[in-house]
Structures are given as structure tokens and as C-alpha cells.
Amino acid sequence: EVQLQQSGAELVKPGASVKLSCKTSGYTFSNYYMSWLKQMPGQNIEWIGNIYGGNGGTGYNQKFKGKATLTVDKSSSTAYMDLSSLTSEDSAVYFCARLGHYSLFDYWGQGVMVTVSS
Amino acid sequence: DIRMTQSPASLSASLGETVNIECLASEDIYSDLAWYQQKPGKSPQLLIYNANSLQNGVPSRFSGSGSGTQYSLKINSLQSEDVATYFCQQYNNYPWTFGGGTKLELK
Numbered sequence: 001e002v003q004l005q006q007s008g009a010e011l012v013k014p015g016a017s018v019k020l021s022c023k024t025s026g027y028t029f030s031n032y033y034m035s036w037l038k039q040m041p042g043q044n045i046e047w048i049g050n051i052y053g054g055n056g057g058t059g060y061n062q063k064f065k066g067k068a069t070l071t072v073d074k075s076s077s078t079a080y081m082d083l084s085s086l087t088s089e090d091s092a093v094y095f096c097a098r099l100g101h102y103s104l105f106d107y108w109g110q111g112v113m114v115t116v117s118s
Numbered sequence: 119d120i121r122m123t124q125s126p127a128s129l130s131a132s133l134g135e136t137v138n139i140e141c142l143a144s145e146d147i148y149s150d151l152a153w154y155q156q157k158p159g160k161s162p163q164l165l166i167y168n169a170n171s172l173q174n175g176v177p178s179r180f181s182g183s184g185s186g187t188q189y190s191l192k193i194n195s196l197q198s199e200d201v202a203t204y205f206c207q208q209y210n211n212y213p214w215t216f217g218g219g220t221k222l223e224l225k
């Protein structure tokens with residue numbers, strides 16, 4: 001069974017950084033891309049970027065370049081996303097999602113709430 | 119960026135009813151269109167891809183149609199477990215973009 005387990009909720013101060021994790025199981029991590037997405041409260045979903053589990057190759061939504069940095073650790077089948085210089089606009093739920101056939105988000109993590117507040 | 123406009127933003131329907139949700143793309147996306155269902159407090163789940171293909175395990179009362187810039191999701195015989203927010207998403211062009219969502223409630 002494919003599973004994506006995300007790290008717990010974060011409360012961070014403005015200007016700080018945070019690193020989110022997405023630990024996977026049930027499939028060959030290095031054969032798939034992982035995506036990260038942002039959902040602000042009551043709002044629509046934004047695609048942040050993709051990273052390939054095999055070699056760490058990335059592709060970003062231009063809007064999130066400089067804000068998000070995606071990495072992987074193949075040895076632990078875990079994907080990470082660093083968010084930097086946090087502001088209130090970064091307060092949201094962040095999801096990791098496996099990119100399956102036809103470039104579809106076929107399995108999702110449970111999401112993690114990031115709250116930016118002093 | 120391709121803008122995805124969903125309508126209606128919210129919808130109230132009775133059990134057993136048929137429901138239609140529309141999604142309009144700002145340019146032709148050549149049927150590279152998916153529909154997701156998100157229940158409160160949960161992550162989205164893939165329902166439909168390539169505009170009209172049903173994801174494995176999704177009930178057959180869900181169907182998708184459309185082409186070019188206009189797409190729709192149809193739910194036949196509405197069930198209580200269908201209460202959720204539904205999103206369309208295009209994957210024809212980067213950046214991939216989502217519609218604003220349609221919140222479906224029971225009447």
C-alpha cells in the first residue's frame with residue numbers, strides 16, 4: 001500500500017525557515033516524481049514544484065522559486081521541502097503528492113499546517 | 119498561467135439528485151484535465167483524469183466530459199459521502215493550475 005506520511009504542524013516566526021518532510025512507503029521511491037502543493041485556508045490549491053526521486057531533478061512553479069527548495073533522501077525514501085523567509089502569506093496547509101501516470105497526483109500525504117506568527 | 123474557473127462556487131443538492139460542476143480553462147488544454155474530491159480536513163483524492171477517465175476505485179456514478187476549454191464533472195444519484203469540495207486541475211501547461219473549487223452540500 002502506497003503511503004505518504006508528512007511531518008507535524010509547525011508554528012514559526014516571520015523571517016524564519018522551516019523544513020517539511022514526506023516519508024514514503026509501498027512503492028519504489030526512485031521511480032517517481034514527488035510534488036508539493038499549497039492550500040491556504042478556504043482557498044484553492046497551488047502547485048509548488050516537482051522533484052524526481054531518482055536523481056533529485058527539480059521543476060518549480062516560478063511563483064515559488066526562491067521560496068521553496070525541494071530535496072530528497074533516497075536512502076530513507078523521504079522528500080523534503082524547505083520554505084524560507086516566511087511571512088503570513090506562507091501560512092497554509094502543504095501537501096506532498098506522488099506524481100503518477102499522466103502527470104497526476106495519485107497519492108497524497110495528509111497535509112501539514114504551517115502557521116507563521118510572532 | 120492558465121486560469122481555471124469553476125462554477126458554481128457552492129452547490130446544495132438532495133440525495134439521489136444528479137449534480138453537474140463546470141470548469142472553464144482560459145485556453146485550450148486538450149483534455150489534460152483532472153477532477154479531485156476533497157472532504158473536510160482531508161487531502162484531495164483523484165477522481166477523473168484525461169477529462170473523462172475514471173480513476174481506479176472511484177464509483178461509476180462519477181463521470182467527466184468536455185474538450186477544448188470547457189469541462190464538466192457529473193455525479194449521478196448523489197450519496198451522503200459525496201459531500202466535499204471538488205477541484206478541477208489542468209496539466210497541459212506549466213505551471214499546473216487548479217480551479218477555485220465547488221463546495222457540495224446536502225439540501
